[in-house]
Every structure is written in structure tokens, then in C-alpha cells.
Amino acid sequence: MTAVRTYPTDLVPEAAQTLLEVRDLKTHFYTNDGVVKAVDGVTFSIRERQTLGLVGESGCGKSITAMSILRLIGRPGKIVGGEIRLRDKDIMRMTEAQLRDVRGDQISMIFQEPMTSLNPVFSCGDQIAEAVSLHEPVSHKEAWNRAVEMIGAVGIPDPARRAKQYPHQLSGGMRQRVMIAMALSTNPELLIADEPTTALDVTIQAQILELMKSLRERNKMAIMLITHDLGVIAEMADDVVVMYSGKVMERADVTTTFESPHNPYTRGLLASIPRMGERRKRLEVIQGTVPSPLNLPTGCLFKRRCPYAMPVCDTAPPLQELRPGHVSRCWLTAEGAAPTIGENPSKELAEETAKAMTVDA
Amino acid sequence: MDRAEKAPTYVIGKRPAELDTEDIDLTPVRTYWQLVRTRFVRHRMALISLFVLLALLIFAIVVPLLTGNEYTHAQLKTIGAPASLSAPLGYDEIGQNVFLRLAKATQTSLIIGGAAVTIIVVVGVLVGSIAGYVGGAVDNVLMRFVDVVLSLPVLFIILMIVSFFGTGNVTVVVIAIGITGWTLAARLIRAEFLSLREADFVQAARALGASHLRIVLRHILPSAMAPLIVAAALGVADSVVTEAALSFLGFGISRPDVSLGNMLNNAQDYFVRQPFLVLPPGIILVLIVLSASFFGDGLRDALDPRQRIEASE
Numbered sequence: 001m002t003a004v005r006t007y008p009t010d011l012v013p014e015a016a017q018t019l020l021e022v023r024d025l026k027t028h029f030y031t032n033d034g035v036v037k038a039v040d041g042v043t044f045s046i047r048e049r050q051t052l053g054l055v056g057e058s059g060c061g062k063s064i065t066a067m068s069i070l071r072l073i074g075r076p077g078k079i080v081g082g083e084i085r086l087r088d089k090d091i092m093r094m095t096e097a098q099l100r101d102v103r104g105d106q107i108s109m110i111f112q113e114p115m116t117s118l119n120p121v122f123s124c125g126d127q128i129a130e131a132v133s134l135h136e137p138v139s140h141k142e143a144w145n146r147a148v149e150m151i152g153a154v155g156i157p158d159p160a161r162r163a164k165q166y167p168h169q170l171s172g173g174m175r176q177r178v179m180i181a182m183a184l185s186t187n188p189e190l191l192i193a194d195e196p197t198t199a200l201d202v203t204i205q206a207q208i209l210e211l212m213k214s215l216r217e218r219n220k221m222a223i224m225l226i227t228h229d230l231g232v233i234a235e236m237a238d239d240v241v242v243m244y245s246g247k248v249m250e251r252a253d254v255t256t257t258f259e260s261p262h263n264p265y266t267r268g269l270l271a272s273i274p275r276m277g278e279r280r281k282r283l284e285v286i287q288g289t290v291p292s293p294l295n296l297p298t299g300c301l302f303k304r305r306c307p308y309a310m311p312v313c314d315t316a317p318p319l320q321e322l323r324p325g326h327v328s329r330c331w332l333t334a335e336g337a338a339p340t341i342g343e344n345p346s347k348e349l350a351e352e353t354a355k356a357m358t359v360d361a
Numbered sequence: 362m363d364r365a366e367k368a369p370t371y372v373i374g375k376r377p378a379e380l381d382t383e384d385i386d387l388t389p390v391r392t393y394w395q396l397v398r399t400r401f402v403r404h405r406m407a408l409i410s411l412f413v414l415l416a417l418l419i420f421a422i423v424v425p426l427l428t429g430n431e432y433t434h435a436q437l438k439t440i441g442a443p444a445s446l447s448a449p450l451g452y453d454e455i456g457q458n459v460f461l462r463l464a465k466a467t468q469t470s471l472i473i474g475g476a477a478v479t480i481i482v483v484v485g486v487l488v489g490s491i492a493g494y495v496g497g498a499v500d501n502v503l504m505r506f507v508d509v510v511l512s513l514p515v516l517f518i519i520l521m522i523v524s525f526f527g528t529g530n531v532t533v534v535v536i537a538i539g540i541t542g543w544t545l546a547a548r549l550i551r552a553e554f555l556s557l558r559e560a561d562f563v564q565a566a567r568a569l570g571a572s573h574l575r576i577v578l579r580h581i582l583p584s585a586m587a588p589l590i591v592a593a594a595l596g597v598a599d600s601v602v603t604e605a606a607l608s609f610l611g612f613g614i615s616r617p618d619v620s621l622g623n624m625l626n627n628a629q630d631y632f633v634r635q636p637f638l639v640l641p642p643g644i645i646l647v648l649i650v651l652s653a654s655f656f657g658d659g660l661r662d663a664l665d666p667r668q669r670i671e672a673s674e
């Protein structure tokens with residue numbers, strides 16, 4: 001921690017209230033081949049006006065976590081356990097009608113694919129107006145005016161004209177802007193952005209991120225940003241949750257994540273980012289592939305690919321708290337050494353220790 | 362040399378006056394229905410079909426309206442009489458005015474076609490959308506029921522219903538055709554719903570807090586319209602033909618009422634002596650069937666907002 005960098009963290013008052021709390025969330029899919037534990041005991045919280053980054057490889061359960069928060073999981077998936085609280089409301093106990101009031105109003109979502117997330121048979125303005133009128137008692141005219149205003153707010157020129165156009169008449173970047181306009185038209189407290197820039201090219205990505213930043217300030221909302229692009233995380237997030245095979249591997253503020261990551265998986269991810277002006281023969285990669293969700297290893301899920309793997313890793317590692325606000329699911333001590341119980345303790349001892357070291361929050 | 366002077370000079374950070382973007386995109390956005398009209402008019406066969414259908418409709422409404430039940434008048438002295446001003450198509454085997462009968466028959470057939478298709482569409486959409494949207498066991502039960510209905514020999518079921526509830530009754534014929542014909546529409550709608558249910562924009566609507574009913578009616582059904590329109594157009598044609606077949610077999614409409622099939626049935630007995638009697642109802646039948654199909658085809662293309670209009674205006 002030598003270099004002093006300012007991250008958006010500094011802007012968020014520590015006293016901000018918790019907006020969303022997810023505790024021990026478990027979403028499983030009952031497929032013909034067996035049970036897929038897509039999300040298996042994920043815990044995190046988002047404070048007001050905070051941006052939480054959720055990172056991980058494809059298939060690690062990022063999107064399922066997001067869908068679970070809005071309870072949008074369809075068959076064969078099911079949320080089998082955990083708590084999701086929005087302020088003082090329990091989302092898990094809501095009726096379908098109560099959920100509809102939350103969806104799109106308090107929590108909005110933007111999707112990865114702007115090309116297919118807009119209904120092809122309605123004009124953009126109609127769709128935004130629909131989002132408005134679903135949650136507010138406004139006339140059709142008022143809803144339309146709001147739609148036009150929002151299209152302008154997301155930086156699309158000539159909004160009155162664009163509102164009348166159909167999704168196929170807009171470019172990918174513009175469609176994503178329309179999606180953002182739709183998500184923000186009801187002034188949500190939390191925006192869940194599921195890989196909002198993945199389908200766009202880099203210049204448009206930068207524009208969209210810039211737009212999300214400015215709207216975050218304007219609307220005073222929290223963002224849950226799902227991505228596999230660590231660059232986006234560094235740019236946007238205050239706190240980072242690193243997921244792997246449905247579990248949280250590491251959770252910390254963004255400075256810690258980038259400058260002193262603890263978990264070998266996080267380190268592996270950071271090492272595989274190419275850096276400008278750096279000469280390397282080969283880009284570092286994490287060896288191996290993500291384990292099949294139907295055939296997960298016992299103990300640590302990452303052990304087969306981990307350069308630090310030791311015999312003790314056959315026992316599920318503890319989710320230990322290294323410092324306040326920094327947790328990591330690994331046997332290594334905060335200094336990166338083998339655990340105090342040794343590299344190869346008995347199974348019972350390892351299990352006991354893991355239990356004792358695991359923190360809840 | 363002249364051209365070199367005229368070419369715009371590009372300066373970084375400055376836009377040449379010749380390429381002013383202000384005047385690039387000034388064409389007004391056309392509304393959906395304007396685009397539909399443009400696309401429909403492009404479709405020449407559909408346009409012709411529309412006019413044919415309109416002409417038939419006017420013919421079927423106006424002529425019976427003006428002449429009342431004159432089409433039932435039979436006279437011994439006019440049997441087989443040739444065409445005249447009051448009877449442009451002559452008289453038939455029992456001395457009834459063929460022209461008036463033809464108008465009434467067209468009316469009956471169109472009413473049967475339209476009413477039967479309404480039943481087909483309503484039942485088909487209801488069953489298909491529930492099966493496709495809910496899925497699972499509900500889908501299985503409904504689709505097996507569709508399979509059962511499809512496996513029955515349609516014409517015999519219709520004949521059974523008609524002979525059970527009374528021949529010559531338009532309502533019975535309509536219901537009989539309707540309840541045996543909805544299966545195709547149901548299957549098409551279900552297939553569309555199955556794929557659209559998983560579409561990203563439906564997920565997005567769900568994430569916006571739209572209710573199931575709203576998702577079905579506003580987000581899925583409009584996209585599922587294309588095959589439905591075609592099915593409905595073919596359904597009109599099909600129902601008219603089925604009715605004609607029924608009447609031809611003597612189970613549909615019978616004297617003093619008249620339908621196209623019934624006219625054909627009566628004409629076949631005199632096919633050798635008076636072959637002309639077959640032509641008017643036959644031609645009208647063909648016209649209805651063809652123009653309904655073409656019209657449906659053109660309408661489907663026109664209603665699809667993704668269809669592009671080629672630059673050749």
C-alpha cells in the first residue's frame with residue numbers, strides 16, 4: 001500500500017445506511033443431470049449510493065445472484081435459502097404483487113444484451129413510458145414526456161424523434177442508453193447492471209460507464225455492477241465481491257482488492273490483465289478451467305487451479321476476516337503463509353478450525 | 362483541377378461546412394401505421410386481394426339488403442331462363458334468380474368464415490398462450506388435448522355435430538367448424554410463446570415489474586401475431602371451403618337458405634344440361650380463398666415493424 005490512489009470510496013460517507021443486504025443466498029438449479037449450485041451461500045451488502053462490483057468468470061453465478069435479488073429465477077432454478085433484505089423489507093417473503101412494486105421501481109435492472117432486451121415491436125419511447133406508468137399514476141402523455149426527457153438525459157440527441165423510433169433503428173450503444181433510460185425512469189434506489197458494457201465496443205463502453213457515473217451522482221442511487229472486466233470495476237466500484245463457482249472468494253473495498261488482494265483467485269485474475277507498456281513473453285493466466293458445477297471438488301473449489309494449493313485445501317477453507325471489511329475464503333493467513341495449524345492437519349482439526357475462523361458478515 | 366478545389370479540406374477538430382451533420386437526418390419519423398400502410402401497398406397481390414375482398418363484401422351486403430328475401434322466390438315459368446337485366450346470371454333449376462342467390466350465398470359464406478375464424482383465433486390464442494407461457498404440466502395436458510383433437514377426422518366430427526344439432530343452421534355450422542379448427546392456431550401460438558417467454562425483452566419486462574397478464578398481452582402476443590395472422594387468413598379460407606363441403610354433402614345450409622356450397626350442390630345435378638350454374642359460386646369461392654390468403658400474407662409483412670422498406674420509394 002505505497003501508492004496513494006483516490007477511489008470513489010472516499011466520496012461515500014461511511015455512515016450511509018445499508019440499502020440491500022444479501023445473506024447466505026443459495027440458488028440451485030435442478031437439472032436432469034443433478035443439482036447445480038449456481039449460487040451457494042453468497043453474502044454481501046450494499047449501502048446507499050454505493051457501487052458494488054461483482055466479478056468472476058463466466059458461469060460463476062454473478063447473473064444468477066442478480067436475478068435472485070429480484071426473485072426472477074424461473075424453473076428449474078429455485079432460491080433454496082438465504083435472506084434478501086431491501087432496507088427493512090424482506091424480499092424473500094414478498095408476494096408476487098409486492099415484488100412487482102419493487103421491480104423496476106426501487107430496484108431496476110439493465111441487461112447484458114441491449115440488442116435483444118428491448119421489445120422489437122414497440123418504439124423506445126413507448127417502452128420507457130410503460131416502465132413509468134407501471135409504477136406511477138401518470139397519464140399517457142406525462143409518461144411519454146418523461147420518456148423523452150430520459151432519452152435526452154442519457155445523452156441521445158434529438159430525443160423527441162428518437163423516442164418514436166424502434167429498437168432496430170438504433171445502434172447498440174444507443175439501445176443500451178435506452179435501456180439505462182428505462183431503468184432510471186422510475187428513479188430507483190438500486191440499479192443492478194448485469195454486464196452493461198460487455199456487448200459494446202470499447203469507446204462506447206467508456207461512454208456508457210461515464211454516463212452511469214454521472215447518473216449515479218444525479219439520482220443518488222446505489223449500483224450493483226456485474227462484470228468480468230476488472231477495468232470496469234476499477235473505474236466504477238467502491239466495494240468488490242469476487243465470486244467463483246457460486247461462492248464469494250473475496251470481498252473488500254476496491255483499493256484493497258487491487259493493491260493487496262489476499263485470495264489466490266483474485267491475485268490470479270489481476271495477474272491476467274495485460275498492462276500497457278509492459279513487456280512479457282506470455283500473458284499470465286490461471287491454469288485449468290472452471291470446474292463443472294455438477295462435479296465440484298471437495299474442499300476448496302479453486303484448489304485444482306491454485307498455485308498455493310496444500311493438503312489442507314481438501315477441507316473447505318474458512319471465510320476469514322483479515323481486516324474489518326476484508327474477507328477472503330482461503331486457508332492462507334493474512335500474511336500469505338500456511339495456516340497456523342500447519343499445511344497438513346487432520347481432517348477433524350481442519351474442519352474445526354475452518355468453522356471457528358469463518359465469519360458471517 | 363476544378364474538383365480538387367471543390368473537395369472539402371479536412372482540418373482536425375473542425376467540420377467542413379460541406380459535411381454539415383445538421384442536415385443529414387431531417388426526415389420525419391413515420392408512425393407505425395404509416396409504415397404499415399406503405400408496406401402493405403408495396404405488396405401488390407395483397408392490395409389486389411384487399412380490393413377483391415372489399416368488392417365481395419359490398420356485393421354480399423348491398424344486394425341482399427336491397428332485394429330482401431327475393432332470392433327465395435321460385436317460379437315455374439322462369440326455370441332455366443336465360444340472363445336478363447333483372448337476373449344477370451339467369452335462373453336456376455327451380456326458377457330462382459341466380460344473381461340474388463349468389464349475393465346471399467356469398468354473405469352466408471363470409472359470415473360463416475368470419476365467425477368460425479373468430480372462434481378459432483380466440484380459442485387458439487387462449488389455449489396456445491396458456492400452454493406456452495405457463496409450460497410444464499399445464500402445457501403437457503393442453504397439448505395432448507390438442508393432439509387428441511387433431512387426431513380426430515375433422516369432417517366426420519363436424520358432420521356428427523351438425524347432424525346431431527340440426528342441419529341447415531348457420532350457428533351450428535360455425536361452432537362445429539370453430540371447435541374443430543383451433544388446434545393449428547393453438548400450436549403456432551404456443552410455439553411462439555415458448556421461445557418468446559425466454560426472450561431477453563420479456564425478462565426485462567419482468568424486471569420492470571410487469572404482471573403476467575401484461576407480459577402476455579403487451580410483450581409476447583404482438584410478436585406472436587405474424588403466424589396468427591397467417592393462420593387466421595388461412596382459417597377464413599378453410600372455413601369457407603369446409604362449409605361448402607358440408608353444404609355440398611347436404612349437411613350444411615339448405616334451401617330456402619343458401620350458401621356457396623349449397624349452390625354448388627344444387628348445380629351438380631344439372632351440370633350436363635346447365636353447366637353455367639357451377640361457375641358463379643365456384644368462382645366466388647376461389648376468389649374468397651385466394652384473396653383471404655394473399656391478404657393475410659400481406660398483412661403479416663406489413664404489421665412486422667422489423668420489415669424494412671426498400672429505398673426505392
